Amino acid sequence: xxxxxxxxxxxxxxxxxxxxxxxxxxxxxxxxxxxxxxxxxxxxxxxxxxxxxxxxxxxxxxxxxxxxxxxxxxxxxxxxxxxxxxxxxxxxxxxxxxxxxxxxxxxxxxxxxxxxxxxxxxxxxxxxxxxxxxxxxxxxxxxxxxxxxxxxxxxxxxxxxxxxxxxxxxxxxxxxxxxxxxxxxxxxxxxxxxxxxxxxxxxxxxxxx
Amino acid sequence: xxxxxxxxxxxxxxxxxxxxxxxxxxxxxxxxxxxxxxxxxxxxxxxxxxxxxxxxxxxxxxxxxxxxxxxxxxxxxxxxxxxxxxxxxxxxxxxxxxxxxxxxxxxxxxxxxxxxxxxxxxxxxxxxxxxxxxxxxxxxxxxxxxxxxxxxxxxxxxxxxxxxxxxxxxxxxxxxxxxxxxxxxxxxxxxxxxxxxxxxxxxxxxxxxxxxxxxxxxxxxxxxxxxxxxxxxxxxxxxxxxxxxxxxxxxxxxxxxxxxxxxxxxxxxxxxxxxxxxxxxxxxxxxxxxxxxxxxxxxxxxxxx
Numbered sequence: 001x002x003x004x005x006x007x008x009x010x011x012x013x014x015x016x017x018x019x020x021x022x023x024x025x026x027x028x029x030x031x032x033x034x035x036x037x038x039x040x041x042x043x044x045x046x047x048x049x050x051x052x053x054x055x056x057x058x059x060x061x062x063x064x065x066x067x068x069x070x071x072x073x074x075x076x077x078x079x080x081x082x083x084x085x086x087x088x089x090x091x092x093x094x095x096x097x098x099x100x101x102x103x104x105x106x107x108x109x110x111x112x113x114x115x116x117x118x119x120x121x122x123x124x125x126x127x128x129x130x131x132x133x134x135x136x137x138x139x140x141x142x143x144x145x146x147x148x149x150x151x152x153x154x155x156x157x158x159x160x161x162x163x164x165x166x167x168x169x170x171x172x173x174x175x176x177x178x179x180x181x182x183x184x185x186x187x188x189x190x191x192x193x194x195x196x197x198x199x200x201x202x203x204x205x206x207x208x209x
Numbered sequence: 210x211x212x213x214x215x216x217x218x219x220x221x222x223x224x225x226x227x228x229x230x231x232x233x234x235x236x237x238x239x240x241x242x243x244x245x246x247x248x249x250x251x252x253x254x255x256x257x258x259x260x261x262x263x264x265x266x267x268x269x270x271x272x273x274x275x276x277x278x279x280x281x282x283x284x285x286x287x288x289x290x291x292x293x294x295x296x297x298x299x300x301x302x303x304x305x306x307x308x309x310x311x312x313x314x315x316x317x318x319x320x321x322x323x324x325x326x327x328x329x330x331x332x333x334x335x336x337x338x339x340x341x342x343x344x345x346x347x348x349x350x351x352x353x354x355x356x357x358x359x360x361x362x363x364x365x366x367x368x369x370x371x372x373x374x375x376x377x378x379x380x381x382x383x384x385x386x387x388x389x390x391x392x393x394x395x396x397x398x399x400x401x402x403x404x405x406x407x408x409x410x411x412x413x414x415x416x417x418x419x420x421x422x423x424x425x426x427x428x429x430x431x432x433x434x435x436x437x438x439x440x441x442x443x444x445x446x447x448x449x450x451x452x453x454x455x456x457x458x459x460x461x462x463x464x465x466x467x468x469x470x471x472x473x474x475x476x477x478x479x480x481x482x483x484x485x486x487x488x489x490x491x492x493x494x495x496x497x498x499x500x501x502x503x504x505x506x507x508x509x510x511x512x513x514x
Binding site for chain 2: 018019020021022023024025041056057058060061064065068069089090101102103118119122123124125126127128129130145146147148165183186187
């Protein structure tokens with residue numbers, strides 16, 4: 001594998017999977033936080049990034065395109081090598097262990113030890129906003145935007161719950177992976193993107209030490 | 210809570226707000242929304258990677274051929290399609306026919322298209338879309354029309370094109386009109402914005418917003434006459450954020466293959482080598498109509514006020 005072309009030293013380069021969905025909003029959020037951000041649509045581009053965000057969108061469409069363009073293998077290879085991820089809604093579904101109400105041919109990488117149910121609050125008229133308390137972010141509460149959102153039904157022992165709605169997790173962390181059923185990229189509140197980047201920074205510092 | 214159920218509160222949570230209505234359109238970006246008239250077609254669309262389906266009784270090419278009054282799809286058809294797929298389902302209501310829209314909302318589908326492809330129910334007024342929980346997409350030929358629809362509460366815009374023709378020329382004209390209108394506003398001085406609002410017959414607040422952001426306040430897809438993968442990519446390069454494809458897919462010879470190719474060309478719109486690869490061996494596209502030779506009264510895109 002060729003050496004990854006590096007940007008400025010120490011700057012984190014985040015890729016946003018750009019097959020479909022609200023890609024631009026994630027790119028903008030990461031850039032506002034001072035990271036480098038690029039779209040990822042080809043096998044080579046998976047190797048050029050330190051971390052990957054998978055945006056909101058239609059999980060079945062992304063799954064189909066990953067298969068059609070032979071991107072599943074490079075994605076899995078990078079995930080197996082420990083590439084950190086930030087996933088929102090459709091992205092969380094793609095990285096879960098098991099999908100309820102999905103299509104049988106739909107990708108679930110098992111990166112996150114979760115069982116999720118797609119569109120589990122109902123149809124679009126049931127999409128909602130709610131204030132979320134994330135202890136690590138402090139005040140004010142984070143405005144969660146849930147659009148035809150999935151629900152997390154079961155989660156493994158290694159999964160840390162960062163925020164819940166009605167007793168069910170809506171934000172989880174597993175190692176350097178952060179998974180959300182809502183859309184921080186739509187609110188202009190970048191605290192979760194920031195938190196994700198800070199985790200990567202400290203992991204990097206520990207590696208260097 | 211209004212009669213139509215907008216902005217309902219349940220357990221301190223908000224449904225039907227502007228952000229979730231516009232938000233679903235954000236999630237559809239970069240994708241293809243396909244017209245389907247049967248459950249079988251809906252399944253093919255989902256299989257091909259559509260981000261949503263538009264349930265209707267006749268595709269525009271057939272509405273054009275058969276004539277008569279085109280109305281909202283049959284309730285049973287919409288419900289069956291909703292049952293058959295896991296992706297979002299949209300359906301069309303006639304312009305101004307707010308009761309058709311209320312019925313579609315009651316069916317629990319995901320988006321209403323207040324569409325010029327159906328026979329208008331009101332030749333002066335569109336639906337007051339603010340009073341609904343369900344979001345609306347509306348057609349537009351230029352920036353002024355787009356902003357009037359957004360002013361009425363549309364959460365997504367599709368440039369109209371000329372539906373059912375398989376001819377992309379009107380889709381191109383309308384997308385250029387919207388994008389060009391935005392670029393023009395960006396070049397204006399602050400004191401010139403009110404005159405621009407008057408000229409466009411559009412709400413002043415949106416003109417100011419566009420001057421500041423350079424973007425339409427909602428997502429803008431292309432529609433009306435997209436018949437090939439290259440057409441789909443052309444619209445994306447011209448600034449569309451996704452494509453509606455109607456007659457183009459199920460009037461082609463191999464719909465599944467065709468639909469997959471249009472999905473791929475929408476994602477890789479700036480990669481000609483990918484468009485070439487997915488276009489190989491596709492077979493003929495729908496035949497298409499010469500719009501220049503078409504009588505004015507047969508144009509669907511002039512409906513909408």
